[in-house]
Amino acid sequence: MCTHFFFFLFFFSMLSFFFMIYFVMNNLVIFFEWELISFNSISIVMSMLFDWMTLLFMMFVLLISSVVIYYSKSYMSSDLNLIRFIILVLLFVLSMILLIISPNIISILLGWDGLGLVSYCLVIYYQNLKSYNAGMLTALSNRIGDVLILMVISWMLNYGSWNYIFYLNFMKNDLIMSFISIMIIMAAMTKSAQIPFSSWLPAAMAAPTPVSALVHSSTLVTAGVYLLIRFNMLILNTFFIKILLLLSMMTMFMAGVSANYEFDLKKIIALSTLSQLGLMMSILSMGFPDLAFFHLLSHAMFKALLFMCAGVIIHMMNDIQDIRYMGGISLYLPMTSLCLNISNMALCGIPFLAGFYSKDMIMEMVSFSNLNLFVFFFYYISMGLTMFYTIRLLMYMMINDYNLLSIYNLYDEDYVMLKSMMVLLFMSVISGSFLSWMIFYYPYMIYLPFNLKMMVIYVSLMGGVMGFLISNMKIYSVNKFIMTYNLSNFLCLMWFMPSLSTYGLSYYFLNFGYNLLKIVDLGWSEFYSGQGFMIILKKYSIFYNIFQMNNFKIYLFSFVMWMIIIMYMLIINI
Amino acid sequence: MHFFMNSNKMFFLFILIFSTMISISSNSWFGCWIGLEINLLSFIPLISNSNNLLSSEASLKYFLTQSIASMNFLFSILIKMILMKNFEMIYFISIMINSSLLMKMGSAPFHFWFPNISEGLSWFNNFILMTWQKIASLILFSYYMNLNFSYFIIILNVMIGAIGGMNQTSLRKLMSFSSINNLGWMIFSIMISENLWIFYFFMYSFLISIMFFLFYMLNMFFINQLFINNMNFMIKMNLLINFLSLGGLPPFIGFLPKWIIINFLMMNKLYLLTFIMLMSSLITIYFYIRIIYSSFMFNYIKMKWFKIFLKNNFLMFINLFSFISITGMIFSTFLYIY
Numbered sequence: 028m029c030t031h032f033f034f035f036l037f038f039f040s041m042l043s044f045f046f047m048i049y050f051v052m053n054n055l056v057i058f059f060e061w062e063l064i065s066f067n068s069i070s071i072v073m074s075m076l077f078d079w080m081t082l083l084f085m086m087f088v089l090l091i092s093s094v095v096i097y098y099s100k101s102y103m104s105s106d107l108n109l110i111r112f113i114i115l116v117l118l119f120v121l122s123m124i125l126l127i128i129s130p131n132i133i134s135i136l137l138g139w140d141g142l143g144l145v146s147y148c149l150v151i152y153y154q155n156l157k158s159y160n161a162g163m164l165t166a167l168s169n170r171i172g173d174v175l176i177l178m179v180i181s182w183m184l185n186y187g188s189w190n191y192i193f194y195l196n197f198m199k200n201d202l203i204m205s206f207i208s209i210m211i212i213m214a215a216m217t218k219s220a221q222i223p224f225s226s227w228l229p230a231a232m233a234a235p236t237p238v239s240a241l242v243h244s245s246t247l248v249t250a251g252v253y254l255l256i257r258f259n260m261l262i263l264n265t266f267f268i269k270i271l272l273l274l275s276m277m278t279m280f281m282a283g284v285s286a287n288y289e290f291d292l293k294k295i296i297a298l299s300t301l302s303q304l305g306l307m308m309s310i311l312s313m314g315f316p317d318l319a320f321f322h323l324l325s326h327a328m329f330k331a332l333l334f335m336c337a338g339v340i341i342h343m344m345n346d347i348q349d350i351r352y353m354g355g356i357s358l359y360l361p362m363t364s365l366c367l368n369i370s371n372m373a374l375c376g377i378p379f380l381a382g383f384y385s386k387d388m389i390m391e392m393v394s395f396s397n398l399n400l401f402v403f404f405f406y407y408i409s410m411g412l413t414m415f416y417t418i419r420l421l422m423y424m425m426i427n428d429y430n431l432l433s434i435y436n437l438y439d440e441d442y443v444m445l446k447s448m449m450v451l452l453f454m455s456v457i458s459g460s461f462l463s464w465m466i467f468y469y470p471y472m473i474y475l476p477f478n479l480k481m482m483v484i485y486v487s488l489m490g491g492v493m494g495f496l497i498s499n500m501k502i503y504s505v506n507k508f509i510m511t512y513n514l515s516n517f518l519c520l521m522w523f524m525p526s527l528s529t530y531g532l533s534y535y536f537l538n539f540g541y542n543l544l545k546i547v548d549l550g551w552s553e554f555y556s557g558q559g560f561m562i563i564l565k566k567y568s569i570f571y572n573i574f575q576m577n578n579f580k581i582y583l584f585s586f587v588m589w590m591i592i593i594m595y596m597l598i599i600n601i
Numbered sequence: 602m603h604f605f606m607n608s609n610k611m612f613f614l615f616i617l618i619f620s621t622m623i624s625i626s627s628n629s630w631f632g633c634w635i636g637l638e639i640n641l642l643s644f645i646p647l648i649s650n651s652n653n654l655l656s657s658e659a660s661l662k663y664f665l666t667q668s669i670a671s672m673n674f675l676f677s678i679l680i681k682m683i684l685m686k687n688f689e690m691i692y693f694i695s696i697m698i699n700s701s702l703l704m705k706m707g708s709a710p711f712h713f714w715f716p717n718i719s720e721g722l723s724w725f726n727n728f729i730l731m732t733w734q735k736i737a738s739l740i741l742f743s744y745y746m747n748l749n750f751s752y753f754i755i756i757l758n759v760m761i762g763a764i765g766g767m768n769q770t771s772l773r774k775l776m777s778f779s780s781i782n783n784l785g786w787m788i789f790s791i792m793i794s795e796n797l798w799i800f801y802f803f804m805y806s807f808l809i810s811i812m813f814f815l816f817y818m819l820n821m822f823f824i825n826q827l828f829i830n831n832m833n834f835m836i837k838m839n840l841l842i843n844f845l846s847l848g849g850l851p852p853f854i855g856f857l858p859k860w861i862i863i864n865f866l867m868m869n870k871l872y873l874l875t876f877i878m879l880m881s882s883l884i885t886i887y888f889y890i891r892i893i894y895s896s897f898m899f900n901y902i903k904m905k906w907f908k909i910f911l912k913n914n915f916l917m918f919i920n921l922f923s924f925i926s927i928t929g930m931i932f933s934t935f936l937y938i939y
Binding site for chain 1: 662665666669670673676680684691693694696697700704710711713714717764765767884
């Protein structure tokens with residue numbers, strides 16, 4: 028089953044690749060609409076837009092999903108619900124493609140909601156409490172974006188059609204269109220895990236590793252970036268784009284710092300994904316959507332490869348993800364370590380690998396642009412942090428002795444996984460160069476002084492040295508962190524972001540509800556209605572029974588006395 | 602029912618019915634008094650059973666209370682005759698006559714004999730005590746009614762009927778307190794019109810006749826007996842629905858007379874009285890629900906040696922009556938289509 032779907036998806040990936048080349052050569056765009064319902068001059072249409080951007084992204088998504096499915100053949104081979112898993116991955120690919128090809132906000136919502144739902148189902152695939160919590164966090168964070176898209180749909184009713192692509196230039200200065208752009212930015216921030224919503228991405232690592240490779244590194248999280256690339260005409264030069272720049276740079280910096288504090292292999296990779304997403308968002312919000320798209324694609328390749336290598340290592344190490352147990356992997360798993368190192372180097376932007384072309388161009392455009400000191404330093408520090416956590420990860424995993432049990436069985440002959448990784452290895456070596464030759468009509472002209480040009484190399488070297496040093500830290504140096512306990516806590520808990528979206532939100536409401544239950548529902552309202560009334564009535568009843576339980580003659584005597592009193596009153600009155 | 606097989610008892614039942622007729626249809630107070638006395642003397646033989654000590658005690662108590670009440674009634678009507686002309690109304694005389702009649706019917710401030718006596722009576726006698734024995738006194742009460750005193754009596758009736766039944770476990774006492782509560786409603790209905798009173802009285806008698814008959818058949822006198830009986834489902838449902846109907850829960854017919862009385866109360870702007878009557882009948886629903894609690898149970902104790910042979914030809918009547926009790930209010934709305 029896995030092999031069949033691998034060939035199926037791979038075929039379509041190649042098909043869209045050739046179509047993409049054809050479209051780029053002839054500068055072709057195909058747009059077609061399928062009208063579903065039309066009432067009161069408003070038509071709900073399913074529209075599809077095929078240009079080189081759509082086809083290229085589709086090619087990458089299909090390629091990664093095909094190798095991920097082939098990889099699952101070995102990784103998930105002993106799983107009972109393999110068929111369900113494959114079906115979920117295919118549904119995910121379907122909704123991703125629906126999102127990619129549609130320039131209509133309603134048909135985007137179809138893909139967008141499908142992504143949220145299917146990614147929820149994939150995160151909770153292992154059906155334990157941890158993955159349930161992570162899935163709920165993921166689903167609810169993404170739900171905010173879904174709601175915003177729904178609101179955009181209702182706002183766009185003003186224009187009579189939901190084909191937003193017609194209004195991007197024309198309605199740019201409209202007030203309502205600016206509301207729409209705010210909502211689109213917010214929706215994209217939820218999907219791409221930018222700063223107020225970024226806690227779900229590390230939590231979603233509870234998913235199976237192939238899912239992380241497909242969903243949480245390359246496709247789903249870049250959906251927000253892709254949406255903003257499609258909307259970039261609308262949001263350019265607005266005030267909100269500056270806020271987006273600030274937030275995305277903070278995301279980049281925060282994720283880079285947090286990755287240095289993390290010991291979970293998948294979470295480190297997730298945080299580096301988050302950092303790269305911040306990079307894409309920030310370069311997008313500085314007005315270079317094509318650079319953002321370039322980095323999106325090349326990043327998709329090497330990050331999926333990185334996750335797949337991590338999956339192999341976790342698989343070999345009896346499902347242990349803690350990098351402190353690893354060490355000497357390069358001796359036992361040479362081929363996997365090769366892939367891992369190449370993808371990590373590509374991530375850092377070592378020259379002539381995939382990441383170099385996109386990242387170097389981004390950094391140089393940043394240095395070339397008109398910006399303030401804050402943005403400048405954040406970019407370069409985050410650039411250094413990438414090298415920092417990558418070298419730290421490599422030192423932990425590759426260099427020292429193996430730190431788990433003394434009995435172990437590491438083998439590098441799982442050819443199904445290796446073959447699927449080879450495809451992505453090839454792509455992560457060449458994709459940067461071939462994309463840069465293919466998708467830019469004319470090269471960017473960059474003119475920088477020598478030191479600014481070498482700035483990337485300076486910060487990378489400095490980050491690498493610091494990563495080396497921090498990986499050699501002994502227990503004495505770790506104890507030094509106790510002195511800055513609060514700062515460490517702040518940095519390693521992602522600036523307390525998870526508390527913002529989980530415990531911080533639910534704690535106060537749950538506590539409020541608990542107090543309400545205790546004081547009102549089981550307290551005063553019970554006292555004043557149910558039990559209290561019952562107690563009072565019982566008291567009255569007991570009091571009444573004192574009268575009832577008397578001697579019979581007292582009743583008769585009291586009646587006669589009553590009659591005599593009335594009689595007396597009668598006589599007085601007459 | 603052993604009652605109808607006994608010619609003596611049949612004879613006294615006949616006299617009981619006709620003495621009430623004499624009392625409510627005579628045109629002088631003295632004739633009324635004669636009717637009441639005959640009523641008393643014909644009910645005593647119905648109560649007393651030489652084999653049962655409790656019933657003879659009850660008959661003695663009944664005789665004492667009723668004769669003292671009759672004595673005072675006679676005394677008051679004689680004083681009235683001496684002091685004034687026929688159609689004059691004196692406040693304290695009316696209170697005297699009303700008090701003695703209230704003593705006879707077992708209304709609130711003079712009701713203390715009522716639960717005690719009902720405790721010693723069989724279910725059929727209880728039925729007579731709570732329905733037929735009230736007719737004469739209530740009609741005579743309506744002839745010479747002190748309104749201010751009546752409001753006071755109504756409030757006392759509904760409240761004592763509700764609160765007194767709270768702690769009871771004996772079904773007969775519970776039903777007698779429920780009867781005291783309903784007497785408050787009846788006194789108000791007779792203040793409005795006799796037709797309304799007849800309607801309320803008919804509904805009340807109808808509902809309690811079903812329940813008393815069920816209790817008689819199953820030989821039940823205490824609440825805990827309801828839990829150990831293996832009643833079949835239909836009987837449980839009948840019990841449930843009739844009690845809810847008696848409590849005045851809206852879809853059932855017991856709500857209809859209460860609804861009409863509430864309507865008249867609101868029309869007469871007696872809001873506080875409405876509130877008191879409604880709230881106290883809510884408390885009566887509470888203790889009715891305690892009775893029918895066993896019918897809500899999924900599981901109950903079932904003893905193999907415990908057999909009840911129900912006479913199925915009577916069960917048909919009970920089912921019919923319960924059907925009327927469930928659907929009567931819906932059908933009664935068809936009467937008002939014009």
